[in-house]
Amino acid sequence: MKLQALLAALALSTSITAAAAQADVITVVHVEQNPAVQEFWEGIAKKFEAANPGVDIQYEYLDNMSFVQKMTTMLQSADRPDIIYSWAGGVLRSQVEAGVIADITDSLDPGFADTIKPAALDAFKVDDRIYGVPFRMTQVGLFYNKDLLEQGGVDPASLSTWDGFLAGIATLKQKGITPLLVGGADKWPMMFYWSSLSLRAGGSEAFKAALAQEGDGFASAPFVRAGELLQQLVATEPFQPGYMATKYAAAAGMLGDGKGAMMLIADFVLNGMKANAADGVGIPLDRLGLAPIPTVPDGVDEPTATLGGINGWLVTEGASPLAPKFLEFFMQADNQRPAAENSFYIPAVKGLDGDLANPIHQVIAQNLSNSTYHQNFYDQALGSSVGAVVNDISVEIAAGNMTPEEGAQAVQDAYAMEQ
Amino acid sequence: MTTDYAATAPSTPALARAGRGRFMRRDTLLLALVFLPPALLLFTVFVALPIADAAYYSLFNWNGFGVPEKFVAFQNYAQLFANRAFRLAITNNGLIILVSLLVQMPLALLVATMLADREPLTNTFRLIFFLPYVLAEVTAGLIWRFIYDGDYGVVANMVGWLGLDPVYVLADPNFAIYAILVVIVWKYFGLHMILFIAGLQQIDRSLYEAARIDGAGGWRLFTAITLPMLAPTIRLSIFFSVVGALQLFDVIMPMTGGGPSDSTQTLVTYLYNFGITRTRFGFGSAVGVVLFLICVAFAFGYKRTVMRDD
Numbered sequence: 001m002k003l004q005a006l007l008a009a010l011a012l013s014t015s016i017t018a019a020a021a022q023a024d025v026i027t028v029v030h031v032e033q034n035p036a037v038q039e040f041w042e043g044i045a046k047k048f049e050a051a052n053p054g055v056d057i058q059y060e061y062l063d064n065m066s067f068v069q070k071m072t073t074m075l076q077s078a079d080r081p082d083i084i085y086s087w088a089g090g091v092l093r094s095q096v097e098a099g100v101i102a103d104i105t106d107s108l109d110p111g112f113a114d115t116i117k118p119a120a121l122d123a124f125k126v127d128d129r130i131y132g133v134p135f136r137m138t139q140v141g142l143f144y145n146k147d148l149l150e151q152g153g154v155d156p157a158s159l160s161t162w163d164g165f166l167a168g169i170a171t172l173k174q175k176g177i178t179p180l181l182v183g184g185a186d187k188w189p190m191m192f193y194w195s196s197l198s199l200r201a202g203g204s205e206a207f208k209a210a211l212a213q214e215g216d217g218f219a220s221a222p223f224v225r226a227g228e229l230l231q232q233l234v235a236t237e238p239f240q241p242g243y244m245a246t247k248y249a250a251a252a253g254m255l256g257d258g259k260g261a262m263m264l265i266a267d268f269v270l271n272g273m274k275a276n277a278a279d280g281v282g283i284p285l286d287r288l289g290l291a292p293i294p295t296v297p298d299g300v301d302e303p304t305a306t307l308g309g310i311n312g313w314l315v316t317e318g319a320s321p322l323a324p325k326f327l328e329f330f331m332q333a334d335n336q337r338p339a340a341e342n343s344f345y346i347p348a349v350k351g352l353d354g355d356l357a358n359p360i361h362q363v364i365a366q367n368l369s370n371s372t373y374h375q376n377f378y379d380q381a382l383g384s385s386v387g388a389v390v391n392d393i394s395v396e397i398a399a400g401n402m403t404p405e406e407g408a409q410a411v412q413d414a415y416a417m418e419q
Numbered sequence: 420m421t422t423d424y425a426a427t428a429p430s431t432p433a434l435a436r437a438g439r440g441r442f443m444r445r446d447t448l449l450l451a452l453v454f455l456p457p458a459l460l461l462f463t464v465f466v467a468l469p470i471a472d473a474a475y476y477s478l479f480n481w482n483g484f485g486v487p488e489k490f491v492a493f494q495n496y497a498q499l500f501a502n503r504a505f506r507l508a509i510t511n512n513g514l515i516i517l518v519s520l521l522v523q524m525p526l527a528l529l530v531a532t533m534l535a536d537r538e539p540l541t542n543t544f545r546l547i548f549f550l551p552y553v554l555a556e557v558t559a560g561l562i563w564r565f566i567y568d569g570d571y572g573v574v575a576n577m578v579g580w581l582g583l584d585p586v587y588v589l590a591d592p593n594f595a596i597y598a599i600l601v602v603i604v605w606k607y608f609g610l611h612m613i614l615f616i617a618g619l620q621q622i623d624r625s626l627y628e629a630a631r632i633d634g635a636g637g638w639r640l641f642t643a644i645t646l647p648m649l650a651p652t653i654r655l656s657i658f659f660s661v662v663g664a665l666q667l668f669d670v671i672m673p674m675t676g677g678g679p680s681d682s683t684q685t686l687v688t689y690l691y692n693f694g695i696t697r698t699r700f701g702f703g704s705a706v707g708v709v710l711f712l713i714c715v716a717f718a719f720g721y722k723r724t725v726m727r728d729d
Contacts, residue, residue: 099485242569399592
């Protein structure tokens, strides 16, 4: 008996110490490639560890594709990470429905929600409960090389309307300058065109109606219109030759090398351009401009509707109770300020817009704070399966393999099947 | 058991043989019972069960979370066969098999006949031709992606010297698959060449001498001796070609990823692009089942008919 009791006590104590040791390790899985940003995040972790003795924050990097593929299995395994990277949207919704993501509404400090930009936080709410903490917002716009536009005699202001945009393309082509760069092989860069154009054709209402499956859903007029406009654009042969085999990274590098005048992309291209340019620097930031997505004829005039991404962190079910606390700490304005000052990204926390060192970040932060509706990237908002269909049809419409009607219908069919 | 054995103790030579036979059977049964479980368990857990699972999942619309619940019967299969990209993938697999058999094998055979005899430099050339096969598939894909690149690649330079407009081979839905076929032939013909060289070296040289004395020329020697004697190797080589073609994946991914416009999908890249990356595990399983059935039908059919005597 004595021995049994002793053994039981021993077993209990070891399991307790094991549990305690486990609770102290917080694993964070992310997709950030930039070593400078990784180092910056590591610094925040060090500060948190110093303030909370015994805690060990461990970051794990996975490349984008591996992350997406492994996450479903990882989240259902016993050794799932405590915190994971997220693009919000449909994927978040299915993860929440599967019960693998923790509702952190009550774990967060009551005042915390007010420190985060509302549009960003909204993206991480499901049924009014908070399931994640956003750290970054991006915006899609027309990034242009000021020198090349000057050389071609195109006024950037003229690009804000569809006709002006097409005229600008024609002028640049005449001067032998490649007007637009796109990474067609990755598909999603082409999706930026289709989704930007559908946002301008139908405004936020069209997307909301389609999500609610009112009327013809994604087969309705604005989405068909987006395809028609895309076709009209492609007919002018505006892209770099061989664009269907160019990957995003290579296209971003071409922007940095001055091989094309414009790119419809989000502000993460500023890093991509630098990393992939032949000289590792790219165009100096003051020679790069940002124009809004052009307005389209018979479209909805809603300049404050923005399109872009929202990236954040999710706490998994059963994670260390310190995980939400770490995210709060991570998102404190003082801890995010270096991201603004070093032009890493536009932090989702309020009050740092004045610290943004990058002039383009400043413009985007201004746009986002004026934004009345921020549309998450379609391929994220609609989830991995329907999102991939949107990417497919964008490329197929551009390649002339699908009519605008067929493309819109394919998205509608895929979306309806998921409901 | 022992009493049973003792009761049927052999009294005649014939019975003795039968008895020993029974004894052997029991012995082997015991051996089997001892040695089978590990292998059987591994086979069941890692081969049989996953196949059964895939067949089961293929009847559901399932995103990988929890257990499959949305039963859709054969809807995944119906969608699959109605899908343009899937039909392209099947066609491409067929094309790859065709090129493997009609281009790659004759080429491998030709080179093998030239390199089968021990002469100066044959080993060097064997190594050179075999080298692409040793190279990792992804590496080969990336190298060829660069070669085909219309702006910076080798093809771009060649076209530049000729003063022509740049060509973007991998960007053209009509040509990309042919560019990939070139790489496949380049990459795998070395393996078949080595198989053929091994086969050729098995052939008795005296057969050739005898035929020469009888006045046979080069072509006659090839068709009357080399080909028939090499037939088992050729049948094996065909088998490898077809099965390899059906599984083709990692050369294509770094080159085109299945694009442009799905023109270079194969069954496996299709499974990956449409099943795994879209987290449509039910649909992906349906692709897997179709691929499995094709492979099994071919493997058994081929072994039963063509490779019957090997």
